[in-house]
Amino acid sequence: MVVRAEDLLQKIQKEQEDKLQSIQVSKNIEVDVDCGNLLACDTNSMDTQRLRSEKEVYLKTLAREGAQLLFNEIWKLPIERIQEAVIAKLPPPTTVLPREKPVPKPKQPTKWEEYAKLKGIRKLKKGRMVWDDESKSWKPRWGYKRANDDTKEWVLEVPRNADPNEDQFEKKMKEKKERIAKNDLQRLRNIARRTGKKVPGVGQTAVAQENKSKTELESAFHVAKQATASLGRFQETLREEKNVKKRGQKRKFEAVTQKSNTEKERQLNILNQMYKKQPQLNITKAVNKEVQDGEVRKPKAGKRKPAKSTKAVKGGKRPKRGKR
Amino acid sequence: MRPLTEEETKIMFEKLAKYIGEGIKDLIDRPDGAYCFRLHKERVYYVAEDIMLKATNVCRENLICLGVCFGKFTKTRKFRLHVTALDYLAPYAKFKVWVKPSAEQTFLYGNHIMKAGLGRITDNTPKYQGVVVYSMADVPLGFGVAAKSTSECRKADPMTIIAFHQADVGEYLRNENNLT
Numbered sequence: 001m002v003v004r005a006e007d008l009l010q011k012i013q014k015e016q017e018d019k020l021q022s023i024q025v026s027k028n029i030e031v032d033v034d035c036g037n038l039l040a041c042d043t044n045s046m047d048t049q050r051l052r053s054e055k056e057v058y059l060k061t062l063a064r065e066g067a068q069l070l071f072n073e074i075w076k077l078p079i080e081r082i083q084e085a086v087i088a089k090l091p092p093p094t095t096v097l098p099r100e101k102p103v104p105k106p107k108q109p110t111k112w113e114e115y116a117k118l119k120g121i122r123k124l125k126k127g128r129m130v131w132d133d134e135s136k137s138w139k140p141r142w143g144y145k146r147a148n149d150d151t152k153e154w155v156l157e158v159p160r161n162a163d164p165n166e167d168q169f170e171k172k173m174k175e176k177k178e179r180i181a182k183n184d185l186q187r188l189r190n191i192a193r194r195t196g197k198k199v200p201g202v203g204q205t206a207v208a209q210e211n212k213s214k215t216e217l218e219s220a221f222h223v224a225k226q227a228t229a230s231l232g233r234f235q236e237t238l239r240e241e242k243n244v245k246k247r248g249q250k251r252k253f254e255a256v257t258q259k260s261n262t263e264k265e266r267q268l269n270i271l272n273q274m275y276k277k278q279p280q281l282n283i284t285k286a287v288n289k290e291v292q293d294g295e296v297r298k299p300k301a302g303k304r305k306p307a308k309s310t311k312a313v314k315g316g317k318r319p320k321r322g323k324r
Numbered sequence: 325m326r327p328l329t330e331e332e333t334k335i336m337f338e339k340l341a342k343y344i345g346e347g348i349k350d351l352i353d354r355p356d357g358a359y360c361f362r363l364h365k366e367r368v369y370y371v372a373e374d375i376m377l378k379a380t381n382v383c384r385e386n387l388i389c390l391g392v393c394f395g396k397f398t399k400t401r402k403f404r405l406h407v408t409a410l411d412y413l414a415p416y417a418k419f420k421v422w423v424k425p426s427a428e429q430t431f432l433y434g435n436h437i438m439k440a441g442l443g444r445i446t447d448n449t450p451k452y453q454g455v456v457v458y459s460m461a462d463v464p465l466g467f468g469v470a471a472k473s474t475s476e477c478r479k480a481d482p483m484t485i486i487a488f489h490q491a492d493v494g495e496y497l498r499n500e501n502n503l504t
Contacts, residue, residue, distance in 0.1 A: 254327040256380055260358045260373060263327060267352050267361075270333050274341065 023072065025065045033073045036093030040070040110190045151176065325364040325379065325387060332397065336361070336368055339395070339403045340413075342454035343467060347416025364389075367396045367504070368403070370412065389504040407466060407491040408503055410456070414464035417456035419446045421470070421487050428459055431466065432494035440482040449474045455487055466492030 032041040042062070050058045077088045109117065116122075129138040132147035139147035156168040192198065226232035254263070328336065340348050351359065351370070358373040364387060371379070371391030379390045392412065395405040405413075423431055427441020443460050451473045457466045468490040477486055496503065 253329065256326055256362070257377060258327070263360055264352055264358070266330075267333060267337075268349070270330060271337060271348055271352070274334065274337055275346075 023068065025068050025072075027065070027069075031066065031069050033070055034093055034095045035070075035073055035077065036091050037095050037097075038070065038090075039093075039095055040066045042066055108194045111186070111193075325362050325376075325384065325390070328361055328363050328368065332363065332368075332401075332403075333361070335397075335401065336394070336403045339405060343405075343413045343418070343456060344416035345418045347418075350416060351412060361394070362390070363397070368394045370394050370409075393504055405467070405491065406503060407493060407495045410464055410467060410491070410493065413467055414456050414458075417467075419449045419453050419455045419470065420458055421445050421449075421455045421468070422458045422460055422462075423465065425460055428465065431457060431489065432492050434489060434492065434494065434498070436471070436485045436489045437468070437487040438482065439477065439480045439484050439486050442477065442486050445470075445474055445477055445486070447474055451476070457487065457492070464493075466490070466494075 027042070027044055029044050032043070033039070034041070042065075047058070074088050074090075077090070080087045080089070126141065128140060130141045130147040131137075132139040134148075139145060141147065151172070156172070158164060158166075158168055162168075225235050228235060337348055340351075344351075360371060360373055360376060362369050362371055362376055364384075367389075369389065369391040375391060379387060392408055393406055394409040394412070395403055397403055421437060422443035422445070423437060424441050424443045427437065430441065431437055437457065446455075449455065449470050451470060453470045455468055455470050456464060457468060459465055466489070468487045471485045471488050472480055480486065
């Protein structure tokens, strides 16, 4: 069979054109392509007649055309081939997407930040590691195993005007602890300021009044009650208030092992007092009584008698008939 | 284990004084060595000091008992004597009650002493005085409280209670678990 070369040429040309047609898409208005977001935006109007008559086919062709245009653009980008996978490097996206969450509000500056801004104090960037001369090595500026750790000193100078019996190490530790406590309080205050809660005072936590538990309220009440010039001595007791004379007192006991005679003497003393059955004089209590009555005499007015002076405190009730 | 506080010492001494009066002094101030009172798990123990020192090596949870248990403090901080203290109460007892052999058993079973079972009683025993109970052979059996004074005892009829039972040696069998 003889084939004419012209026909063959035409046939090949037509085949190639068909192939090209599958790539080329013509649109009235050019489609916006944003390669960074892998987004193609078709702004052409829809063919409503075709949409009604053959909906699925029409939508599919529209989608194919869009995708085709997008891929045409992608193929124009610089392309690499890594292990049989073709990779295109996408440019930064041009379409601005709205964010999911609202923009965070700027944090309210702390008291210090406010002050620093007012005075123009700027924070200097300091490196994390510092050269430690003693150990000849780089160590962190703060925290565990820090450089130039002043709490690890084995000897401390006693200042000239200081009490020689004062423990300088203990003093230093105490000061450090106080600084930490102060900082913590300021942190809590800043939080309270930021959240619009009441700024806490010393001794109470930053819990709002209505959220306080019964025990918290009770302890706060007793702190408040004792916070008078007389340490709450003249405060009236409420009707249903519990008797909390010894609140906050710690029990203290003698050591288990003592010098042999001290304990014996103490017990014999107690025995003697028991046998005497005489009212004991509690000196501190008596003095307090005097002070309260306003009957502390000045040295000049020596004539006046100490009217019903020391109200004696009897040593314990006598028990009646005994259970054993 | 710890020494008693002043208040606890006083409570305990007041209880002991009902039975042995001034005899407490002899318990504290002994010629044959140093003895002391120690509180452990709300119980008061009377211990020789060297034993107490050794017991300090035992941790609180593991220490069951040391020396002689005199009694315990109740939750309302009253002091209750235990029978184990009898060995120290008996020699110093000021007021005694002797029980007839026929009534020994009922007393050892935890009953009060009736007039019928009363063998002897110390003269001038006041009412509600702590007494130590002996058998007629002078073996200490327990202790209690006089329900009647000596003079009242004479007129009392056989079924009246003369002494209230508080503790008896029968508890060593009946109440073995709680005596440490």
